[in-house]
Amino acid sequence: MSDLQASRNSLMKMLSGSFSNQQQAFDNPPLYAHIVVRFRPAPQLAPGSLLLEQAYAIAPNEPYRICVLRPWICPERGLVILNFNIRDGQRFGGAVDDPERIAEIQEDDLLLLEGCTYLVSAADNGFEGTVEPGCRCVVKRKDRTTYLVSSFVLHPEGMETIDRGYDPDTHEHLWGSIAGAFRFTRTGDWSGEIPEHWLH
Template sequence: MTTFSPQLLALAHYLAGEFDNREQALAESAWYVHLRLWQRPVPLFQEDSLTIFAEQANIVNLDRPYRQRIMRLLQESNADAPLKVQYYMPKNPSTLIGAGRNGALLNTLTPDDLELLPSCVLNVTQKFLAPNRYNFAATPPPDTRCCFSVGDNIIQVSLGFEVSHDKFLSYDKGIDPTTGKATWGAILGPYCYTKREQY
């Protein structure tokens, strides 16, 4: 049985939950859609990591969630960024639609159901705030591009987040591979989520 560091356990605890960005969407409705975000722990890769399933939905279409993804949280021996997040994509996302709200849909998920996205990885640095209190920042390694295929299309995204015990800031953006410009997501700054429920 692997012993996980207090930092890795805290990161997983902070990421797990139901979030929304109600305050931000009300204050800046022209720029930020009101979203609900679910991040549920899943019992995968337990030999060396902790794993989170994530999906989100527009608050007016909660029955149509999208962007299903898996985050595998790993301990590294690298002193500068001792924690790492490796992203995976469900091979058949439609079978997991709604799993954010209904965690039972994740019970049959196996590593074979996931596609590793080798270029979609984040290094996590931590700031110690108080005993058992941290602020984590996850950023891509220099000169990496997170790309994957959906059907015949190559999708490029820029990933990143900050998380503390009750806040989650998402820097995720869609990137036009031709121009390198952001086309959706945190174009003007992060989506600022508040945790509403702990999973």
């Protein structure tokens, strides 16, 4: 197994779980909403496919973000995370808690989000990644078209993320973190659900 394959496997395992920024939200309620982020393997899809749901803790089964992320080895760019939209994704809201509903998602439901691939590198005991440059990761927010600038640091205990949206013409910061990174603690582990054949 190559170093890149080993890194991809570690990234898959480290992502597969649930995360919460409860402590940060309680400590700084004006600045940080309480958010839960959950990544769960979708074994019927191509290797590496993780269903991602991101929701406010008061409504965990009504995610405001639902997609499929897929750690991948790209010949030109090394370790990356591909980002897929799910057609009519809201019909799968809350599926992250129900493997039978996850199993209903098919490869044909996925649409690769151009410009939204994360470029990933190994960091201290974990990984760090940023959305590829070019301002092409388009996100609709409150009827406005914006582009996403996003980064993360992932480690065994949790992760830190920064997501910000900008105006494509003026590059004005329109939404997202003002006070710094969201700090998530791992609250659950689904790495045991990764199919064995994904790891080879």
